[in-house]
Amino acid sequence: MSAHSFLDSLVGYALRRAQLKVFQHLVGSLAEHDLRPAELTALAIIQDEPGLMQAELARQLAIDPPQLVPLLNKLEKRGLAERVRAQQDKRAYGVFLTAEGQALLEPLKALAAQSDLAATAPLTDSEREQLLALLHKIDTAPL
Amino acid sequence: MSAHSFLDSLVGYALRRAQLKVFQHLVGSLAEHDLRPAELTALAIIQDEPGLMQAELARQLAIDPPQLVPLLNKLEKRGLAERVRAQQDKRAYGVFLTAEGQALLEPLKALAAQSDLAATAPLTDSEREQLLALLHKIDTAPL
DNA sequence: TATTGTTATACTCTATAACTATA
DNA sequence: TATAGTTATAGAGTATAACAATA
Numbered sequence: 012m013s014a015h016s017f018l019d020s021l022v023g024y025a026l027r028r029a030q031l032k033v034f035q036h037l038v039g040s041l042a043e044h045d046l047r048p049a050e051l052t053a054l055a056i057i058q059d060e061p062g063l064m065q066a067e068l069a070r071q072l073a074i075d076p077p078q079l080v081p082l083l084n085k086l087e088k089r090g091l092a093e094r095v096r097a098q099q100d101k102r103a104y105g106v107f108l109t110a111e112g113q114a115l116l117e118p119l120k121a122l123a124a125q126s127d128l129a130a131t132a133p134l135t136d137s138e139r140e141q142l143l144a145l146l147h148k149i150d151t152a153p154l
Numbered sequence: 155m156s157a158h159s160f161l162d163s164l165v166g167y168a169l170r171r172a173q174l175k176v177f178q179h180l181v182g183s184l185a186e187h188d189l190r191p192a193e194l195t196a197l198a199i200i201q202d203e204p205g206l207m208q209a210e211l212a213r214q215l216a217i218d219p220p221q222l223v224p225l226l227n228k229l230e231k232r233g234l235a236e237r238v239r240a241q242q243d244k245r246a247y248g249v250f251l252t253a254e255g256q257a258l259l260e261p262l263k264a265l266a267a268q269s270d271l272a273a274t275a276p277l278t279d280s281e282r283e284q285l286l287a288l289l290h291k292i293d294t295a296p297l
Numbered sequence: 298t299a300t301t302g303t304t305a306t307a308c309t310c311t312a313t314a315a316c317t318a319t320a
Numbered sequence: 321t322a323t324a325g326t327t328a329t330a331g332a333g334t335a336t337a338a339c340a341a342t343a
Contacts, residue, residue: 017263018198021270022282023176023191025289030173031216032292033166047332048166055161065302073174075335080303094302102301102342120160127164133295134288139165142288145281146168149175152276190309208325218312223326237325245319245324304339309332316327 022149036130040122044115049074050082051123054108054116057092062105065094091115165292179273183265187258192217193225194266197251197259200235205248208237234258 018024037048049072056071057063069079083106086092091112094104108116131139161167180191192215199214200206212222226249229235234255237247251259274282 016198016202017267018195019286019290021266022274022285022289023173023180023266023270024195025286025293026169026173026176027191028216029289029292030166030169033169037166048170049333052161052167055159059159066300073171074333076302077304077336078334100301100343104302123164123166124160127166131165131292133291138288138291141284142165143162143168145277145285145288146165146172147162148276148281149172149274150168152175192310209323217310219325220313220327221311240324243320243324245317247325298343300343301341302339303341304337306337307335309334311332312330314327314329317325318323319325320321320323 033127033130037123037126040126041119044119044122046119050086051119053079053082053086054091054112055120057106057108058113058116061107062095064097064103065106068106086112176270176273180266180269183269184262187262187265189262193229194262196222196225196229197234197255198263200249200251201256201259204250205238207240207246208249211249229255 034048041048041051053068053072056068060067065079065083066076069076072079074082083092083094087094090109092106092108095107097103097105131142134142177191184191184194196211196215199211203210208222208226209219212219215222217225226235226237230237233252235249235251238250240246240248274285277285
């Protein structure tokens with residue numbers, strides 16, 4: 012049993028260190044596709060909610076709308092996603108995956124899942140589920 | 155029981171969202187002292203290991219040595235920490251807390267602990283300990 | 298007038314190479 | 321020549337105000 016320092020008593024400090032490690036693993040895995048984690052996340056959200064508005068996509072990505080612009084531009088240039096102007100409100104755009112985006116997303120998800128498992132390899136399946144449940148509790152709490 | 159999306163199966167995604175929330179809470183708590191989380195972390199590490207070299211401090215903070223320079227400059231200007239030139243190797247500096255830094259650190263640690271608890275309020279004490287243990291497993295794993 | 302998306306801008310964080318002074 | 325710390329620089333990430341087109 013190790014003496015516990017102040018820092019080791021903070022969930023935030025442990026979260027930062029674990030997040031850094033898992034994130035860096037994912038960055039490495041996605042590098043061969045020239046994609047960043049946020050870009051994969053965007054693709055996955057668009058797949059789940061095709062046609063969602065940009066403002067809503069930004070909100071779910073926890074980024075501000077201006078940050079979404081270059082991200083979506085890149086996905087459009089790569090032919091993975093597209094903005095489609097809404098008929099009823101011509102200011103707004105619905106965001107969709109292209110056929111190519113749909114096709115690429117499947118191996119990307121497998122790659123990300125593999126990376127996530129590898130980066131959390133010290134955990135048993137049961138511990139991994141516990142961890143997901145605990146993190147979800149923090150994330151979904153009000154305020 | 156909710157249907158689980160691809161993203162919700164990733165520890166990395168849950169980590170990022172939880173870390174963001176806890177971090178932002180701490181940023182808000184430290185703002186009144188005009189300090190950033192990394193600066194408090196540095197103070198805590200220096201307290202635990204007075205006189206440690208800058209390269210070692212950077213390594214423990216998981217930042218590159220060049221990033222440590224403005225951070226330490228700020229702590230020195232604020233009179234909280236100081237670089238002391240090593241006698242045996244005049245290239246190196248040991249880093250120490252000043253008396254003022256020692257004095258300020260105690261209420262800062264209480265503030266950070268309070269913020270950490272508040273940001274993880276949905277967890278019971280037992281769940282919080284479980285979470286810390288699971289995160290520590292990821293963090294301390296080799297490679 | 299208000300809203301969607303965009304541009305412009307700035308500030309922080311991160312990463313790398315090159316410099317200095319010592320060794 | 322190698323190393324500790326620093327400087328310079330560039331790239332991401334983040335945040336805010338202001339603008340264009342549309343409502």
